[in-house]
Amino acid sequence: MVTTHETDKFVYDFAEGNKDLKDLLGGKGANLAEMTNLGLPVPPGFTITTGACQAYLATGREPDGLAGQIEAHLEALERAMGRRLGDPQDPLLVSVRSGARFSMPGMMETVLNVGLNDRSVVGLSDQAGQNDRFAWDSYRRLIQMFGKTVCEVPGEEFEHALDEAKRAKGTHDDLDLDADDLRGLVETYKKIFAKHTGREFPQEPREQLDLAIRAVFESWNAERAILYRRQERIPADLGTAVNVVTMVFGNLGPDSGTGVAFTRDPGSGAQGIYGDYLANAQGEDVVAGIRNTVPLQELERLDKTSYDQLLDIMARLEGHYQDLCDIEFTIERGKLWMLQTRVGKRTAAAAFVIAGQLVDEGLIDLDEALHRVNGAQLAQLMFPRFQLDHEFEAVARGIGASPGAASGAVVFTSARAVELAAEGKSVILVRRETNPDDLNGMIAAQGILTSRGGKTSHAAVVARGMGKTCVSGADEIEVNVPAKRFNVGGRTVSEGDVVSIDGTTGKVYLGEVPVTPSEVVQYFEGSLDPERTDDALVRAVHRIMTHADARRRLAVRTNADTGADAARARRFGAEGIGLCRTEHMFLGDRRELVERLILAATDAERTDALAALLPLQRQDFVEIFREMAGLPVTVRLIDPPLHEFLPPLEQLAVNVAVAQERGEDVAKEEALLAAVRRMHEENPMLGLRGVRLGLVIPGLFAMQVRAIAEAAVAVTRDGGTACPEIMVPLVGAVQELETVRAEAEKIIAEVVGDSGVEVLIGTMIEVPRAALTAGQIAEAAQFFSFGTNDLTQMGWGFSRDDVEGAFFWRYLELGIFGISPFESIDRDGVGRLIRIAAEEGRAARPGLKLGVCGEHGGDPDSVHFFHEVGLDYVSCSPFRVPVARLEAGRAAIETTGSDSR
Ligand code: ADP
Ligand code: MG
Numbered sequence: 001m002v003t004t005h006e007t008d009k010f011v012y013d014f015a016e017g018n019k020d021l022k023d024l025l026g027g028k029g030a031n032l033a034e035m036t037n038l039g040l041p042v043p044p045g046f047t048i049t050t051g052a053c054q055a056y057l058a059t060g061r062e063p064d065g066l067a068g069q070i071e072a073h074l075e076a077l078e079r080a081m082g083r084r085l086g087d088p089q090d091p092l093l094v095s096v097r098s099g100a101r102f103s104m105p106g107m108m109e110t111v112l113n114v115g116l117n118d119r120s121v122v123g124l125s126d127q128a129g130q131n132d133r134f135a136w137d138s139y140r141r142l143i144q145m146f147g148k149t150v151c152e153v154p155g156e157e158f159e160h161a162l163d164e165a166k167r168a169k170g171t172h173d174d175l176d177l178d179a180d181d182l183r184g185l186v187e188t189y190k191k192i193f194a195k196h197t198g199r200e201f202p203q204e205p206r207e208q209l210d211l212a213i214r215a216v217f218e219s220w221n222a223e224r225a226i227l228y229r230r231q232e233r234i235p236a237d238l239g240t241a242v243n244v245v246t247m248v249f250g251n252l253g254p255d256s257g258t259g260v261a262f263t264r265d266p267g268s269g270a271q272g273i274y275g276d277y278l279a280n281a282q283g284e285d286v287v288a289g290i291r292n293t294v295p296l297q298e299l300e301r302l303d304k305t306s307y308d309q310l311l312d313i314m315a316r317l318e319g320h321y322q323d324l325c326d327i328e329f330t331i332e333r334g335k336l337w338m339l340q341t342r343v344g345k346r347t348a349a350a351a352f353v354i355a356g357q358l359v360d361e362g363l364i365d366l367d368e369a370l371h372r373v374n375g376a377q378l379a380q381l382m383f384p385r386f387q388l389d390h391e392f393e394a395v396a397r398g399i400g401a402s403p404g405a406a407s408g409a410v411v412f413t414s415a416r417a418v419e420l421a422a423e424g425k426s427v428i429l430v431r432r433e434t435n436p437d438d439l440n441g442m443i444a445a446q447g448i449l450t451s452r453g454g455k456t457s458h459a460a461v462v463a464r465g466m467g468k469t470c471v472s473g474a475d476e477i478e479v480n481v482p483a484k485r486f487n488v489g490g491r492t493v494s495e496g497d498v499v500s501i502d503g504t505t506g507k508v509y510l511g512e513v514p515v516t517p518s519e520v521v522q523y524f525e526g527s528l529d530p531e532r533t534d535d536a537l538v539r540a541v542h543r544i545m546t547h548a549d550a551r552r553r554l555a556v557r558t559n560a561d562t563g564a565d566a567a568r569a570r571r572f573g574a575e576g577i578g579l580c581r582t583e584h585m586f587l588g589d590r591r592e593l594v595e596r597l598i599l600a601a602t603d604a605e606r607t608d609a610l611a612a613l614l615p616l617q618r619q620d621f622v623e624i625f626r627e628m629a630g631l632p633v634t635v636r637l638i639d640p641p642l643h644e645f646l647p648p649l650e651q652l653a654v655n656v657a658v659a660q661e662r663g664e665d666v667a668k669e670e671a672l673l674a675a676v677r678r679m680h681e682e683n684p685m686l687g688l689r690g691v692r693l694g695l696v697i698p699g700l701f702a703m704q705v706r707a708i709a710e711a712a713v714a715v716t717r718d719g720g721t722a723c724p725e726i727m728v729p730l731v732g733a734v735q736e737l738e739t740v741r742a743e744a745e746k747i748i749a750e751v752v753g754d755s756g757v758e759v760l761i762g763t764m765i766e767v768p769r770a771a772l773t774a775g776q777i778a779e780a781a782q783f784f785s786f787g788t789n790d791l792t793q794m795g796w797g798f799s800r801d802d803v804e805g806a807f808f809w810r811y812l813e814l815g816i817f818g819i820s821p822f823e824s825i826d827r828d829g830v831g832r833l834i835r836i837a838a839e840e841g842r843a844a845r846p847g848l849k850l851g852v853c854g855e856h857g858g859d860p861d862s863v864h865f866f867h868e869v870g871l872d873y874v875s876c877s878p879f880r881v882p883v884a885r886l887e888a889g890r891a892a893i894e895t896t897g898s899d900s901r
């Protein structure tokens with residue numbers, strides 16, 4: 001319930017505000033005030049606060065006191081200008097402009113020329129030197145904007161009438177309409193207005209003003225504004241401020257005009273003058289693209305005085321805001337007026353380049369430069385981009401699940417992907433959805449396209465992990481795997497046909513769209529020397545990354561399962577491996593050994609199968625330890641339920657039936673089928689997996705521990721260093737860990753002997769009970785690593801594989817959370833579990849090493865949280881390592897969390 005008092009101040013004159021009052025006055029109002037106080041030529045006006053809007057939206061009526069305050073400010077404005085609003089002889093006209101805390105371009109409303117009516121239009125003409133054309137043009141604009149925004153008259157009707165008038169005149173240019181044409185158009189507009197609203201266009205200026213203000217308040221809750229806020233994660237309850245600004249006119253003739261400008265190129269960050277100018281036009285014409293604008297430089301020729309003054313003001317604004325500014329201005333008969341400025345939006349590349357330039361110019365320091373860029377921007381810069389021209393039109397749109405741009409021949413199976421990739425072809429693996437069996441195909445493919453699943457589907461999560469482009473849930477695509485084709489929009493795409501997918505926008509194109517590689521990745525990979533290149537972006541990224549590394553307290557490790565991944569992650573700056581999953585070591589051609597293990601009827605058979613796996617695993621670890629050359633490597637013992645390594649039930653059942661039909665020997669298939677049936681679980685994520693497997697299947701963990709220890713010893717014997725950390729998954733009780741640890745320590749002692757190798761044993765904290773009993777668990781653990789994926793899954797009771805598609809959209813819509821808790825850590829709930837575990841774990845074992853592995857380790861906002869909680873490191877996929885480094889640096893310099901907007 002919003003309560004307001006008679007004494008609440010709802011209206012601020014421009015002279016009363018400043019740029020730091022954005023919460024109260026909105027961005028536009030705060031900056032208009034700032035410019036006013038800098039002595040820049042801003043048309044006088046006042047701002048109605050966001051608080052007034054909030055009160056209006058909460059109660060459905062203007063708060064007490066607002067009307068009186070508007071009255072008082074309007075009178076002051078009239079006195080200052082020596083004119084009265086809508087006066088028949090010499091009318092004051094105003095614009096009524098929305099302006100929220102965060103810029104929401106084009107989302108909300110503005111009404112120009114408020115105060116015009118059938119009588120004051122004549123006065124306006126007189127004041128403009130009998131300029132009838134101008135006066136009637138202004139009036140028709142008012143009816144059009146007022147009708148559309150305030151009274152919801154369909155905008156097309158006005159546009160249609162305007163087109164009609166131009167057609168009658170045989171022209172395409174607004175400027176060819178003369179005063180009579182426009183007077184006629186006003187009559188038509190009024191009829192349109194009356195037809196749709198059931199009333200005449202309001203002639204009373206103050207009523208126009210009040211209705212326009214109310215409409216701006218209400219535009220906060222327009223559908224498109226709501227959608228935009230959700231997408232940009234702008235809180236829904238901020239409300240908008242309303243600016244009432246004295247009108248100045250860019251449509252008074254050739255010596256008038258209007259324009260927009262940037263103090264640097266918002267696309268590349270390059271220094272220079274960037275802007276557009278349109279002579280004889282009112283503000284919205286520039287943005288609407290009604291007529292062709294000219295480059296701002298042209299203004300020098302048209303009006304040198306105003307041009308020089310504008311450049312001067314732009315330089316002052318840059319110096320004052322110490323950042324790129326964007327500007328709206330109008331020239332009325334040779335006099336320049338500033339109508340808006342703000343710190344301008346820019347591309348990711350420009351953000352880095354400009355931050356670097358401003359350091360060079362001595363305007364900001366490196367901390368500030370670091371503060372002004374963010375991990376999302378860096379991530380964007382690390383993906384190759386499509387060079388999109390007119391020829392390419394998207395045929396489908398899914399979810400941009402893992403960014404990047406990829407083209408290749410369509411394949412429908414993992415095996416085919418591997419085959420074609422071996423021939424040197426680029427392929428796009430297309431599936432309804434993927435599962436762990438597709439892993440090799442995903443590795444081989446350039447990109448992955450699925451017709452089902454969201455941002456946390458298997459395809460999305462794995463692809464992000466690999467830094468591979470993925471579009472998921474493109475549901476216009478009908479995938480037919482047996483027929484090796486998919487249909488989309490009446491077209492058929494067969495195996496071998498080339499498609500291109502954009503993992504940022506989710507768009508799918510037919511044919512090969514050309515791609516530009518990322519120079520930032522070339523820099524990280526070491527093939528672009530930042531000291532030598534003249535690429536301003538690479539130099540800026542290098543400089544800011546170096547500063548982030550110097551500032552951050554969090555170490556950054558990577559999740560890597562192979563030597564190749566580990567090598568790449570090191571080039572990206574990883575300082576160790578925080579999660580080495582061992583399950584891939586049970587896939588591919590090792591599947592047969594795993595089947596033997598699962599089907600083992602006797603101890604001897606099982607021991608045999610494990611013994612056969614041991615050297616393979618050992619070799620995997622040797623490669624990884626070598627690659628990491630003495631950096632810590634955290635190896636997770638096998639985690640997923642074993643039946644995931646067997647073929648699916650249906651497939652086995654078919655195999656058995658077919659083989660029986662043919663009279664073949666089906667003993668093995670039948671045994672597998674029986675095993676799958678036996679191992680079937682209703683809730684596999686809560687079933688026999690993780691530490692539970694180790695406790696139930698004798699020798700399994702022992703084999704893995706032995707492989708790790710032997711690999712470490714082997715690397716050490718060769719003169720290298722290995723620092724393995726064995727991590728036990730899914731522990732919920734200290735007794736589980738103690739049991740595993742006792743057995744592991746025996747093996748380690750035996751293998752390591754006097755080689756000097758040290759092997760730590762720790763646990764994942766991913767079951768809520770483990771977090772809540774962390775004090776006990778710490779007694780048995782040499783380190784904790786938070787498995788935030790499972791901790792989120794079990795903390796919320798959300799099945800990770802199902803919820804996103806099933807109902808997250810509704811939760812997001814209702815605002816139950818603003819972002820999926822699988823993407824960004826839920827600070828209040830899951831985060832609290834982490835805090836408790838960190839505190840109690842360290843209380844029991846001072847100096848306990850704490851890290852996090854899981855998707856969140858590479859999420860900017862989550863990195864800030866992990867910094868705050870005092871973890872020692874985060875671990876993320878190789879591609880996210882630079883992002884985590886940058887954000888860890890930002891977290892270290894920002895005590896108040898991240899506000900990267
Ligand atoms: P937006 O936030 O969509 O840019 P604005 O409130 O800035 O909307 O206004 C729309 C257009 O009208 C802009 O081009 C602006 O410069 C112009 N405009 C706004 N107020 C005035 C005014 N008092 N005099 C002249 N032009 C104005
Ligand atoms: Mg504007």
Ligand code: MG
Binds near residue numbers: 729766
């Ligand atoms: Mg887990």
